[in-house]
Structure formats: C-alpha cells, structure tokens
Amino acid sequence: xxxxTQTPKFQVLKTGQSMTLQCAQDMNHEYMSWYRQDPxxxxxxxxxxxxxxxxxxxEVPNGYNVSRSTTEDFPLRLLSAAPSQTSVYFCASSLxxxxxxxxxxxxxxRLLVL
Amino acid sequence: DQQVxxxxxxxxxxxGRISILNCDYTNSMFDYFLWYKKYPAEGPTFLISISxxxxxxxxxxxxxxxxxxxxxxxxxxxxxxxxxxxVYFCAAPRGAGSYQLTFGKGTKLSVIP
Numbered sequence: 001x002x003x004x005t006q007t008p009k010f011q012v013l014k015t016g017q018s019m020t021l022q023c024a025q026d027m028n029h030e031y032m033s034w035y036r037q038d039p040x041x042x043x044x045x046x047x048x049x050x051x052x053x054x055x056x057x058x059e060v061p062n063g064y065n066v067s068r069s070t071t072e073d074f075p076l077r078l079l080s081a082a083p084s085q086t087s088v089y090f091c092a093s094s095l096x097x098x099x100x101x102x103x104x105x106x107x108x109x110r111l112l113v114l
Numbered sequence: 115d116q117q118v119x120x121x122x123x124x125x126x127x128x129x130g131r132i133s134i135l136n137c138d139y140t141n142s143m144f145d146y147f148l149w150y151k152k153y154p155a156e157g158p159t160f161l162i163s164i165s166x167x168x169x170x171x172x173x174x175x176x177x178x179x180x181x182x183x184x185x186x187x188x189x190x191x192x193x194x195x196x197x198x199x200x201v202y203f204c205a206a207p208r209g210a211g212s213y214q215l216t217f218g219k220g221t222k223l224s225v226i227p
Contacts, residue, residue: 004157031213042118042203042217043158050213058214090157094213100146100165103215105157 002026004106006091012112013081021076021109023091030096032074033103036060036087043090049074050096081113117141118206120218128226133191135221137204140185144206148215149178149189152201161202162189194225 007022025032033048035058045058049068063085065077074093078085088110094103119138127133137147145166150158164171164178164187171178177190191198204218 033214035217040123040219042116042120042205042219043215044217045214048214059216092157096213100163100207101213102160102163103213105150105159107155107157 004091004093004104006089006106006109008109009107010110010112012114013078014114015082017081018077018079019081021078021089021091021111023074023076023106024072025074025091025093025104026072027093027095027104028071029093029104030071031101031103032068032091032093033058034064034066034074034076035090035092037090037108038087046076046089078111081111083113085111086113087111116218117144118204118216118218120204120221122221123219124222124224126224126226127194129196130193133189133194133198133223133225135189135191135202135204135223137187137189137218138185139187139206141206142185143209145210146207147178147180147187148205149176150203150205150217152203152220158203191223194223196225196227199223199225 004025034046035043047066049055091106092103094101148163149161151161152158180187201220205215208214
C-alpha cells in the first residue's frame with residue numbers, strides 16, 4: 001500500500017516550458033486535490049476533484065490545468081511555467097463520506113522555474 | 115484574506131515540557147478543525163482534529179482545545195519530545211461538508227533535548 005505518490009520529486013524548468021506533475025493514490029479515494037506551499041505561507045488549494053471526470057478550481061487555479069480520467073490519477077499541468085510558480089506542490093486524497101475524512105498527502109514535488 | 119491564522123512562526127520548548135501552539139480563525143461558519151504535522155521534505159500528516167460541538171479532543175500526548183466564542187484553538191503537546199520538532203499547520207474545511215481545506219501559515223516547533 002503506497003498511499004499517495006508524486007513524481008518527480010524535484011524539477012527545474014525554464015520560463016515558458018510546460019510540464020505535468022503526477023499524482024497517484026491506491027486507496028480508492030474519490031477526492032483528490034493539489035496544493036502549493038510557498039515560504040511563510042500555508043498550503044493553498046489549486047484544483048480538486050470529487051471523482052473521475054469531475055474537477056473544479058480552488059483558491060489559486062490560474063496557470064494550472066487538471067484532469068481526472070481515473071480514480072487513481074490526478075495530474076497537474078503547467079502549460080507555460082512562470083517564476084511565480086516556483087513552489088512545493090502537494091497532492092492529497094481522501095474518501096468522500098459526508099465530511100471530516102482524513103486527507104492523506106503525498107511527499108511533494110519541488111519545482112523551480114528559472 | 116486569511117481565514118485561519120497562526121501568528122507565531124516559531125516556538126522553542128525544552129524536552130519534557132508542554133508545547134502550546136495557537137490558531138485563530140475568522141469564519142464563524144467553520145465547524146471542524148484539523149492539525150497537520152510536517153517534517154522537512156515530507157508531506158503533511160494528519161495529527162488530530164476537533165468538531166465544533168466539542169471543546170476538547172485528546173489523543174495520547176496531543177490535546178486540542180476549541181474556544182468558539184474567541185474563535186481560537188490550541189494544540190497542547192505534553193510532554194514534548196525531540197521527535198515532535200516539525201511545522202504544525204492548523205486547517206479548516208471551507209464550509210460544512212467541504213473537503214477544501216484552508217490552512218494557516220504554520221508554526222515551526224523546535225523541541226530542545
């Protein structure tokens with residue numbers, strides 16, 4: 001049981017490049033989400049999904065796209081990277097059972113945009 | 115507009131003593147609160163939670179207190195251990211039944227042996 005996995009662990013991009021951050025979970029969780037953490041800031045929600053084919057925006061969605069084709073995977077796409085997207089990205093998942101379920105986080109992807 | 119606030123960026127405590135981490139919130143509609151613990155280079159892990167129908171929840175060395183009238187909660191760790199050194203985040207779902215968490219900025223706890 002791997003829980004929530006994220007790849008890559010670290011990535012350097014040049015401004016304007018695109019990339020996809022991968023997130024997978026093996027707990028059959030319906031809910032998945034992406035957060036970013038910046039120095040001196042808490043985690044801020046980027047996008048979330050309540051099931052395959054359903055996604056919605058969080059607090060800071062601009063510059064990011066997501067899709068959810070399977071229950072297990074929830075990739076985050078940066079279409080044209082900007083230095084402001086330098087951050088640590090965390091994926092999380094949980095069951096959907098009426099609220100107050102524990103959310104499990106992956107180990108994070110550290111992204112540097114030059 | 116930060117709805118969950120942790121005003122102390124850092125806290126140092128001697129091993130064996132009590133650690134008290136504080137969190138304030140502005141949205142009176144919040145009905146559930148969580149504390150997450152984060153070690154460097156790892157993702158946050160769930161520590162303890164409290165529902166607004168309670169004023170206290172205990173789990174071993176960790177106790178969370180909720181004061182709804184003051185919109186304040188605190189996490190007590192007794193006794194503190196060096197392994198407790200981490201960043202602690204206070205969080206709340208954005209609305210009843212919501213899975214979207216809003217986080218405080220975190221407090222870095224250092225437990226000195």
